[in-house]
Amino acid sequence: MTQKIAIIGLGSMGFGMAKSILAAGHHAYGFDVNSEAVGRFVALGGQTGQVSEMAPAMDCVMVVVLNATQTETVLFGDGTNAGAGTAWAQHLRPGTTIISCATVPPDFARTMAAKAADLGLNYLDAPISGGSIKAEAGRLSVLASGAEVAFKKAKPALDAVAEHVFALGSEVGAGSAMKSINQILCGVHIAAMAEAMTFGMTQGVSPAQTLEVISKCAGTSWMFENRGAHVVAGDYKPHSSVNIWLKDLGIALDIAGKAKFSAPLTAVALQQFVAASGSGYGLEDDAAVAKIYARNAGLKLPGEG
Amino acid sequence: MTQKIAIIGLGSMGFGMAKSILAAGHHAYGFDVNSEAVGRFVALGGQTGQVSEMAPAMDCVMVVVLNATQTETVLFGDGTNAGAGTAWAQHLRPGTTIISCATVPPDFARTMAAKAADLGLNYLDAPISGGSIKAEAGRLSVLASGAEVAFKKAKPALDAVAEHVFALGSEVGAGSAMKSINQILCGVHIAAMAEAMTFGMTQGVSPAQTLEVISKCAGTSWMFENRGAHVVAGDYKPHSSVNIWLKDLGIALDIAGKAKFSAPLTAVALQQFVAASGSGYGLEDDAAVAKIYARNAGLKLPGEG
Numbered sequence: 113m114t115q116k117i118a119i120i121g122l123g124s125m126g127f128g129m130a131k132s133i134l135a136a137g138h139h140a141y142g143f144d145v146n147s148e149a150v151g152r153f154v155a156l157g158g159q160t161g162q163v164s165e166m167a168p169a170m171d172c173v174m175v176v177v178l179n180a181t182q183t184e185t186v187l188f189g190d191g192t193n194a195g196a197g198t199a200w201a202q203h204l205r206p207g208t209t210i211i212s213c214a215t216v217p218p219d220f221a222r223t224m225a226a227k228a229a230d231l232g233l234n235y236l237d238a239p240i241s242g243g244s245i246k247a248e249a250g251r252l253s254v255l256a257s258g259a260e261v262a263f264k265k266a267k268p269a270l271d272a273v274a275e276h277v278f279a280l281g282s283e284v285g286a287g288s289a290m291k292s293i294n295q296i297l298c299g300v301h302i303a304a305m306a307e308a309m310t311f312g313m314t315q316g317v318s319p320a321q322t323l324e325v326i327s328k329c330a331g332t333s334w335m336f337e338n339r340g341a342h343v344v345a346g347d348y349k350p351h352s353s354v355n356i357w358l359k360d361l362g363i364a365l366d367i368a369g370k371a372k373f374s375a376p377l378t379a380v381a382l383q384q385f386v387a388a389s390g391s392g393y394g395l396e397d398d399a400a401v402a403k404i405y406a407r408n409a410g411l412k413l414p415g416e417g
Numbered sequence: 418m419t420q421k422i423a424i425i426g427l428g429s430m431g432f433g434m435a436k437s438i439l440a441a442g443h444h445a446y447g448f449d450v451n452s453e454a455v456g457r458f459v460a461l462g463g464q465t466g467q468v469s470e471m472a473p474a475m476d477c478v479m480v481v482v483l484n485a486t487q488t489e490t491v492l493f494g495d496g497t498n499a500g501a502g503t504a505w506a507q508h509l510r511p512g513t514t515i516i517s518c519a520t521v522p523p524d525f526a527r528t529m530a531a532k533a534a535d536l537g538l539n540y541l542d543a544p545i546s547g548g549s550i551k552a553e554a555g556r557l558s559v560l561a562s563g564a565e566v567a568f569k570k571a572k573p574a575l576d577a578v579a580e581h582v583f584a585l586g587s588e589v590g591a592g593s594a595m596k597s598i599n600q601i602l603c604g605v606h607i608a609a610m611a612e613a614m615t616f617g618m619t620q621g622v623s624p625a626q627t628l629e630v631i632s633k634c635a636g637t638s639w640m641f642e643n644r645g646a647h648v649v650a651g652d653y654k655p656h657s658s659v660n661i662w663l664k665d666l667g668i669a670l671d672i673a674g675k676a677k678f679s680a681p682l683t684a685v686a687l688q689q690f691v692a693a694s695g696s697g698y699g700l701e702d703d704a705a706v707a708k709i710y711a712r713n714a715g716l717k718l719p720g721e722g
Binding site for chain 2: 218241242243253255276278280283285286289290292293294295296297298300301303304305307308310311312314315316317321322324325326328329330331332333334335336338364367368372373374375376377378381383384405408409410
């Protein structure tokens with residue numbers, strides 16, 4: 113069933129998802145404060161426009177911005193955030209479904225859902241996992257929770273962007289909780305990859321050898337194989353940046369602290385990403401956390417002079 | 418080519434490997450200080466005997482004991498370690514190959530190889546990865562380094578126990594270095610699994626839900642899926658025990674410290690295993706590190722009263 117779907121936020125994830133929605137045959141409308149990204153999307157056959165004019169026509173709105181603040185601004189802001197649009201919620205028809213994809217605290221998701229409900233809107237708490245390449249291939253994992261009607265109305269959009277949609281129950285917040293569990297593991301695994309590869313270098317084992325061998329041993333992880341290849345190639349073009357982890361592990365530790373949950377590995381991994389950001393690598397690929405380990409041990413990574 | 422192969426150490430790994438060697442049609446000779454394990458092996462068709470009588474007949478000797486001290490004792494000890502045998506090296510024919518499988522520091526492996534060379538023996542630095550189930554299935558990964566002649570003579574034994582044999586060069590020590598890289602990742606990943614699963618419980622997400630969903634997300638790892646299943650089942654029968662990590666992460670940190678390499682995730686993971694051991698879980702499956710996280714947050718894991 114062809115739908116009118118707005119994608120708010122055309123960063124690396126949102127742009128890929130917008131392309132997948134176009135490819136699935138829907139009418140896709142892209143919005144971003146970055147007009148260059150909007151232009152690229154229109155050149156691919158996407159549409160755009162003024163929020164107040166376009167919003168009432170939408171079946172579904174996917175919010176793929178960076179964080180909780182941006183999510184709140186585009187949905188319930190005061191109208192000053194030109195381009196990406198703001199105050200979307202007040203322009204949507206009652207019964208329209210908001211699919212919220214940013215990584216946010218579960219409590220924040222519940223607050224947004226309550227505000228949406230006050231306007232007669234459906235809200236799906238739907239963080240995504242998989243990275244920009246899977247976004248563009250329509251092969252993301254979506255960790256979703258919300259009312260049955262929200263799932264039903266979101267289905268065409270989710271089918272276009274996702275290989276796996278995990279239905280985590282009717283309570284908004286469960287999706288965001290699962291996303292934080294995933295981010296704890298991803299963040300720790302990226303830092304562990306960096307720690308293990310650079311440790312290996314001190315023992316005369318190259319990152320390429322480590323990647324080849326450990327990928328077939330019990331020490332492997334999805335992130336080890338994915339991000340380890342970036343270290344081996346000396347390629348730090350950002351797919352997911354170092355700074356993402358300051359945000360996402362920060363959210364996880366904040367939730368954990370409120371629950372009186374001690375998360376020492378998460379805390380240490382965060383500090384390694386903080387050191388990477390503080391050293392000027394914040395906008396590089398998150399595999400650049402390896403540069404902290406290497407520098408602290410006087411090592412030169414592949415691709416370093 | 419049928420060979421005479423001695424397996425020294427019939428613990429959970431060695432026993433499985435000895436069975437795989439029998440199954441491959443070799444003459445397999447088992448030795449252990451635990452006479453009950455030797456009896457079980459003989460009941461399966463294996464052989465045993467006195468070291469001084471049996472050693473000269475062997476083509477190959479696999480040392481599958483717990484650590485460096487035991488490795489040195491069985492190879493070069495003074496004869497007091499009855500049963501498993503001791504002073505093996507002095508009874509072996511020159512040209513016989515020693516396959517050393519325990520997790521040990523690379524420097525230790527080099528020392529053993531030099532002592533073996535003095536007696537005209539070949540030495541393969543060949544730590545193993547994969548656990549007791551893969552040992553019994555003949556599907557281990559072997560991380561091996563040593564002279565070409567050692568690889569050649571070890572091939573029949575390795576083919577019987579391993580799915581992957583990684584040839585890491587002619588320098589003894591490279592195999593042990595790769596094993597430590599693997600153990601850093603495995604140890605951190607097990608503790609990260611425990612941290613993430615119990616964190617999820619504070620957010621209303623059950624370990625079973627976490628295992629199901631994260632296994633299909635970027636947060637997964639080999640250890641997450643393998644050991645996470647133990648937590649979900651509440652099953653802490655030891656496949657690999659908590660105490661193994663006090664040893665193996667201790668070796669990794671010792672090597673790292675000598676190389677002036679800072680390994681904060683490894684250090685934190687080790688401390689969580691130390692806390693598990695100190696709490697009385699040292700001989701349980703290493704997934705029992707989850708009990709430390711759960712207790713510190715007032716949570717009850719699956720299977721706990």
